[in-house]
Structures are given as structure tokens and as C-alpha cells.
Amino acid sequence: MAARLELIALERFPLVEPGNDLAGLLMAALQDNQLTLQDGDVLVIAQKIVSKAEGRYIRLAEVQPSERAEALAAQADKDPRLVELILRESREVLRVRPGVIIVEHRNGYVHANAGIDKSNIRNSLLDPQVLLLPRDPDASARQLRRELARRSGTAPQIIINDSAGRAWRNGTVGMAIGTAGLLPVRSQVGERDLCDNVLEVTEPAEADELAAAASLLMGQAAQARPVVLARGACLQGAECGSGALLRERSRDLFR
Amino acid sequence: MAARLELIALERFPLVEPGNDLAGLLMAALQDNQLTLQDGDVLVIAQKIVSKAEGRYIRLAEVQPSERAEALAAQADKDPRLVELILRESREVLRVRPGVIIVEHRNGYVHANAGIDKSNIRNSLLDPQVLLLPRDPDASARQLRRELARRSGTAPQIIINDSAGRAWRNGTVGMAIGTAGLLPVRSQVGERDLCDNVLEVTEPAEADELAAAASLLMGQAAQARPVVLARGACLQGAECGSGALLRERSRDLFR
Numbered sequence: 134m135a136a137r138l139e140l141i142a143l144e145r146f147p148l149v150e151p152g153n154d155l156a157g158l159l160m161a162a163l164q165d166n167q168l169t170l171q172d173g174d175v176l177v178i179a180q181k182i183v184s185k186a187e188g189r190y191i192r193l194a195e196v197q198p199s200e201r202a203e204a205l206a207a208q209a210d211k212d213p214r215l216v217e218l219i220l221r222e223s224r225e226v227l228r229v230r231p232g233v234i235i236v237e238h239r240n241g242y243v244h245a246n247a248g249i250d251k252s253n254i255r256n257s258l259l260d261p262q263v264l265l266l267p268r269d270p271d272a273s274a275r276q277l278r279r280e281l282a283r284r285s286g287t288a289p290q291i292i293i294n295d296s297a298g299r300a301w302r303n304g305t306v307g308m309a310i311g312t313a314g315l316l317p318v319r320s321q322v323g324e325r326d327l328c329d330n331v332l333e334v335t336e337p338a339e340a341d342e343l344a345a346a347a348s349l350l351m352g353q354a355a356q357a358r359p360v361v362l363a364r365g366a367c368l369q370g371a372e373c374g375s376g377a378l379l380r381e382r383s384r385d386l387f388r
Numbered sequence: 389m390a391a392r393l394e395l396i397a398l399e400r401f402p403l404v405e406p407g408n409d410l411a412g413l414l415m416a417a418l419q420d421n422q423l424t425l426q427d428g429d430v431l432v433i434a435q436k437i438v439s440k441a442e443g444r445y446i447r448l449a450e451v452q453p454s455e456r457a458e459a460l461a462a463q464a465d466k467d468p469r470l471v472e473l474i475l476r477e478s479r480e481v482l483r484v485r486p487g488v489i490i491v492e493h494r495n496g497y498v499h500a501n502a503g504i505d506k507s508n509i510r511n512s513l514l515d516p517q518v519l520l521l522p523r524d525p526d527a528s529a530r531q532l533r534r535e536l537a538r539r540s541g542t543a544p545q546i547i548i549n550d551s552a553g554r555a556w557r558n559g560t561v562g563m564a565i566g567t568a569g570l571l572p573v574r575s576q577v578g579e580r581d582l583c584d585n586v587l588e589v590t591e592p593a594e595a596d597e598l599a600a601a602a603s604l605l606m607g608q609a610a611q612a613r614p615v616v617l618a619r620g621a622c623l624q625g626a627e628c629g630s631g632a633l634l635r636e637r638s639r640d641l642f643r
Contacts, residue, residue: 304592337551
């Protein structure tokens with residue numbers, strides 16, 4: 134738990150292309166911003182640049198929608214080829230209404246349109262393409278952590294974040310879809326509070342809180358800054374991924 | 389949208405008692421931490437100390453549970469007097485399972501147990517008491533903003549935050565239950581992205597993102613720090629409360 138937390142959005146991060154060495158771009162951007170990785174630093178990285186580096190583009194012209202996709206597309210008033218991709222990226226469709234299809238992504242998170250993105254990608258009206266989420270964001274995070282450790286001597290904690298809508302509340306917030314080197318949900322069950330009562334259930338989803346904080350700095354529009362260095366977050370270290378953030382379906386009252 | 393955001397948890401904030409002048413405590417704590425309010429600063433304040441200052445304690449011994457509360461208490465395995473308070477604080481019960489009652493609070497947010505709190509309050513086993521949310525957190529935030537402006541010459545933006553569980557995801561995150569002086573959901577509809585596509589729907593819930601960030605620093609247990617100064621958040625100013633964060637029931641697919 135920090136007393137002071139500093140979040141620094143890296144300036145001048147280049148546009149990322151498929152096949153780019155993301156760890157290399159990160160190292161160069163840190164240097165360009167006169168920053169050196171320190172123990173306990175967290176790098177929060179926008180999903181979009183991970184997907185781009187991993188070449189997760191799909192040209193809609195290459196997608197053949199299934200019958201199910203056609204039917205769902207009519208219901209949701211969406212391009213059937215996009216809906217086909219949403220279905221391929223998902224385990225289950227949870228809700229549909231015009232303009233939005235909310236699914237459980239095959240990686241477990243609940244996400245509108247399976248997180249498939251049409252913004253901030255070079256596009257043409259004649260041959261539109263979309264960008265899928267990274268195939269395995271925890272693996273992407275682990276690999277970046279390993280590569281950055283190898284090149285810098287310091288292994289930063291990694292959060293890959295994405296903006297997502299929520300039940301009950303308007304607006305999107307950043308959430309962690311992939312992590313490495315940190316415990317995403319801190320357990321405080323059994324600790325004592327200020328007045329010596331045992332805390333009953335207090336498990337802050339710290340990775341999501343930091344993902345949200347970083348999202349505040351990243352921006353969505355032209356001035357987008359896809360990488361945020363967080364210093365002072367004091368996240369607990371752990372060799373696990375982001376799975377603890379996902380509520381089991383059987384324990385979810387709102388699915 | 390900031391390039392650098394600093395969050396500073398105030399140290400040595402005193403335990404708050406009913407009737408305390410919270411603005412006065414905040415001014416003293418800022419001074420004690422050698423901080424001076426600057427234009428654009430946001431003070432994120434834990435709901436708990438606002439409730440305490442407003443004397444929102446209830447002694448369970450004074451609560452007479454209704455029949456409905458008794459029935460619900462049996463279903464949820466909770467103290468019927470607590471359940472009576474949950475019902476009084478709510479508009480609607482959304483879900484019930486042993487240990488948890490999820491309601492729409494009369495202020496509009498969806499919250500387990502109507503946000504009623506048993507931790508961090510001086511308690512006795514013989515005469516337990518609980519702490520309700522502030523009666524009108526937006527009004528509390530407005531008043532703090534006004535008082536701080538009067539005493540310091542600078543009107544900070546105010547967020548009153550609380551930790552809440554979510555659909556689909558484990559762990560709690562800080563969310564804004566009251567705001568003053570800021571636009572809680574930034575509208576970017578119609579802006580253009582990096583590649584000159586018009587952004588379709590991008591409305592970050594910036595007040596919630598900052599509430600979550602601050603929550604990361606506040607802690608829940610013995611070392612709790614209930615006030616966080618955020619510098620560099622660049623939230624849009626507005627004379628409105630937190631209402632824009634609440635999704636209308638008719639537009640909520642998960643209620």
C-alpha cells in the first residue's frame with residue numbers, strides 16, 4: 134500500500150506495427166522519457182499496442198459469417214462479419230441489444246463486442262479491418278516482463294489494460310486483462326481494522342484499480358499515450374496471471 | 389488528460405468523530421503534510437470519514453426489524469436489524485445469497501448491503517453499531533468544496549469514494565459515490581482517434597477511475613489513509629454531481 138503513487142504516461146510512443154519488438158519499443162521509450170526501471174515499478178500497457186505488435190488484425194473481407202452470426206447481427210444491428218469474429222472470440226453471448234453484444238470472452242472476462250476494436254487502427258472504407266484482443270494477455274505480459282528484465286536488469290510488474298463498460302454504471306474504466314509478476318487481488322481477510330475489528334471480506338482488486346488509474350492518463354483520442362509507468366503502487370509480487378480477477382460463473386449473481 | 393498524475397495519501401489523518409468539521413480537519417491535514425491546494429487538484433475522500441463526521445452511526449439495538457427484514461435476513465443469513473437498515477437505505481433488492489444482499493441504494497448505485505459498514509468503527513459486542521453511507525454524498529462533496537474554497541482560496545474538485553464489488557469480476561474497486569466540481573464521465577464521442585477515424589462511443593468514467601486509483605492508496609486495514617490528494621488528473625470542471633455515473637435502470641442489461 135503506497136503513500137504516494139506516481140503515474141507517468143510515456144510521451145512520443147511510436148505507432149506499433151505487426152511484428153514490432155514491443156519490449157524494444159518500451160525500452161527505447163523509457164530512455165526517450167529519461168526513465169529507468171526501478172524495483173516495484175509497474176508498466177501498464179494498453180491492450181491495443183500488444184494486439185498490434187502481435188498482428189491481431191483481421192480484414193473483414195476475409196470473414197465468412199455463419200448463420201448464427203447473421204441472425205445475431207440482425208438482432209444487434211451490426212456487420213455480420215464483425216459478429217462472426219465476436220462469436221469466435223467468445224465462450225458465451227450474455228446480452229444483445231441494438232449496437233452491443235456482451236459476451237464472455239474466451240479468456241474469461243465479460244466484454245462488449247469481445248473487445249474487438251475499430252479505433253486507432255489504420256483503416257480504409259473499402260477494406261475495413263478490426264483488431265482482436267491479444268490471444269493470451271497473461272502470456273504476453275509474462276513475456277514482456279521477461280524481456281524487459283533481460284534487457285534492463287529489472288523486472289517490472291506488467292498490467293495489460295483495456296477499457297470496458299460495466300453493469301450498473303455509465304462510462305468505461307480501465308481493467309486488467311493480463312498481468313505478470315503481481316497479485317491482482319490483494320487478500321486482507323483476517324486483517325484488523327483501525328478499531329481492532331477483524332475485517333470480514335476486503336479484497337481490493339488492485340490490478341484493476343491501477344489499470345483504471347493508468348487509463349485516466351492514456352486517453353482514447355489523437356493524443357493517445359499507450360504506456361504508463363506507475364511508481365509507488367506497492368503491488369504484492371506473485372508469479373501468477375490475472376485469473377484471480379475473474380469471478381467464477383457459478384458465483385456470479387449477474388450473468 | 390494528464391501526462392503525469394501524482395497521488396498523495398495524507399498521513400496522520402485523525403480518527404473522525406460525529407460533528408467534526410471535516411473541512412477543518414482536511415485543511416489541518418494538508419498543512420501537516422506540507423501540501424497547499426493548487427488549481428486542478430482533486431481531493432478523494434473515503435466515504436467512511438464523511439459518514440462519521442455526519443454522524444451516520446446506528447446502534448443496532450435501536451432498530452426494530454420488519455417482517456420483510458426478518459424473512460430476508462433468514463435468506464441471507466444476516467442480522468435482521470442490519471437487514472432492516474439495508475432495506476431502509478435501498479430502493480430495490482436485486483440479488484440475495486447467504487452473506488450478501490445486493491441492492492440499488494436510494495442514491496442510485498448498486499451496492500452490496502447498501503454500503504453499510506461494520507469495519508473501522510468503534511464497536512462493542514454488546515452494543516454493536518454500523519455506519520450508513522452519507523445521506524447525500526454529492527451534497528457532502530459540494531459543501532466540502534465550498535468550505536475548502538472559502539478557507540484556502542482554491543476550490544479543489546472533490547470525489548467521495550467507496551469500495552464496491554462488481555458483476556463478473558472478483559475483488560472490490562473504489563468508485564465515486566459523490567462528486568463536486570467535475571464532470572464524472574468525459575464525453576469523447578465525435579473526437580478523432582490517432583488514425584483519424586471518428587471515435588464511436590468512448591466515454592471514460594474518469595471519476596471512477598480516479599476513485600479506484602485513490603482507493604489503491606487508502607488501504608482498508610490498520611494503516612488506513614482516508615484522504616488522497618490527486619495532482620495532474622486534469623478532470624474537466626463542471627457544476628454537477630455524480631449522477632452521470634449511474635446507468636438508468638431501463639438501459640441496464642444486468643439488473
